[in-house]
Amino acid sequence: MSRFKRYERYKDSGVEWIGEIPEEWDVLKLKWIFKLVYRYPTYYGIQYSDNGVIEVRGEMLKGNGLIDVESCEPRFISEEISNNYPMTKLKKDDIVMSVRGTMGKIGLVTDNIENANITANLLRLSPNKNKVYSKWLVWLMESSRFNEELDNYSDQTTIKTIRVPNLLSINIPLPKYDEQNAIANFLYQKTAEIDGLIADKEKLIELLQEKRQAIITEAVTKGLNPNVRLKDSGIEWIGKIPEEWEVSSLRWYISIKSGDYISQENIDEEGPIPVIGGNGLMAYTNKANCNFKTIAIGRVGALCGNVHFIDYPSWITDNALYITNLRSKLCIKYLFYVLKALNLNQYANKTAQPLISSSLVKSQVIPIPPIIEQTDIVNYLDIKTAEIDDIISEIKLQIQKLKEYRQSLIYEAVTGKIYVRDYAID
Numbered sequence: 001m002s003r004f005k006r007y008e009r010y011k012d013s014g015v016e017w018i019g020e021i022p023e024e025w026d027v028l029k030l031k032w033i034f035k036l037v038y039r040y041p042t043y044y045g046i047q048y049s050d051n052g053v054i055e056v057r058g059e060m061l062k063g064n065g066l067i068d069v070e071s072c073e074p075r076f077i078s079e080e081i082s083n084n085y086p087m088t089k090l091k092k093d094d095i096v097m098s099v100r101g102t103m104g105k106i107g108l109v110t111d112n113i114e115n116a117n118i119t120a121n122l123l124r125l126s127p128n129k130n131k132v133y134s135k136w137l138v139w140l141m142e143s144s145r146f147n148e149e150l151d152n153y154s155d156q157t158t159i160k161t162i163r164v165p166n167l168l169s170i171n172i173p174l175p176k177y178d179e180q181n182a183i184a185n186f187l188y189q190k191t192a193e194i195d196g197l198i199a200d201k202e203k204l205i206e207l208l209q210e211k212r213q214a215i216i217t218e219a220v221t222k223g224l225n226p227n228v229r230l231k232d233s234g235i236e237w238i239g240k241i242p243e244e245w246e247v248s249s250l251r252w253y254i255s256i257k258s259g260d261y262i263s264q265e266n267i268d269e270e271g272p273i274p275v276i277g278g279n280g281l282m283a284y285t286n287k288a289n290c291n292f293k294t295i296a297i298g299r300v301g302a303l304c305g306n307v308h309f310i311d312y313p314s315w316i317t318d319n320a321l322y323i324t325n326l327r328s329k330l331c332i333k334y335l336f337y338v339l340k341a342l343n344l345n346q347y348a349n350k351t352a353q354p355l356i357s358s359s360l361v362k363s364q365v366i367p368i369p370p371i372i373e374q375t376d377i378v379n380y381l382d383i384k385t386a387e388i389d390d391i392i393s394e395i396k397l398q399i400q401k402l403k404e405y406r407q408s409l410i411y412e413a414v415t416g417k418i419y420v421r422d423y424a425i426d
Helices: 079-083 134-142 144-152 164-168 177-222 332-342 358-362 371-414
Strands: 010-012 020-022 026-029 034-039 053-056 061-063 095-098 106-108 122-127 171-174 230-232 240-242 246-249 254-258 273-277 280-285 294-298 307-310 320-326 365-368
Touching: 034 164, 053 079, 061 106, 095 134, 106 134, 134 144, 134 177, 134 371, 144 371, 177 240, 177 332, 177 371, 254 358, 294 332, 307 332, 320 332, 332 365, 332 371
Parallel strands: none
Antiparallel strands: 010 020, 026 171, 034 122, 095 106, 095 122, 230 240, 246 365, 254 320, 273 280, 294 307, 294 320
């Protein structure tokens, strides 16, 4: 933040999370900021309509003050029901806040959702427009330090909840109105720039992951010799393969079983034995149920079909399948890369709970090169994928630093640690 100027004089705010503020700023409790605070209506069990007044829900609060009503399946209540709850009808520049579960998520009401109503676990907050600029208040309430303070005032139960009196007792810094406007404009501009950089880096990660997948698929289906003579494999996803290669069903080469249940009391954040679930490492324990090299395959859930190469003692849970026996004609690390290329998730039973079965895995037909060629392919892919993974890790670190800078910038601006008038665009 050193490139930004500071205010000339500061004073102690008397509030720990705020720290020093510019001398001309005030500190007020939120109860003096809002002219109206309404809890969600109590229309549980109502009949929804095919059209009418849209219901704003917590999952529509997307950050940066955005309320995206098109981000999930809309629900409507009738005009009659909505009129029975006029105090939770939204007006432009109101702030919607989640007070339970996704506690602290907020959104700013704009023209397109004015007169919508809110669902359970939300508040309608109407700022006093003579004191506060709603767009500035959104930035303040989305800052990480404000949310830490919110957490301090919440009920520390299984599902975090903030009660209205506790919310309204939180102190916030308050600059003059025109200063609020300048800060809000500055943050919209600067966070948009940061978000653009993050989006570019996330797109680059996607492209690298696609390249990684393409390299794996090419190697396990065509080998490493670009001049080798090819033949048709007869399998669509494999295409042509080198002439000496075979194709065969995995049922003739592997034994596979489901992992074992492990109770919550037997797992911890640390320990000697990794616990492997359907999505990989999930915790640690003190006892292994697998002491040999294997491949764990996610069995249930949206990400089922994920594959993980395991070459250490582990406990594989019942959310995963794993290879228990492998014929000598097949190298296990080569099979790992083949299963990566296969993308087993596309074959999952897409019911309410997507599922990969052991019989589905064993039914897959794969290319099988000579064992020495499998080893060469594994060595090649270990190097190539490691190179790409290192680049991806570095980009993820850059993204994390950008997100941390973004949060720091918001906090510094809304609490007056930096002077932004010279940088804000009106």
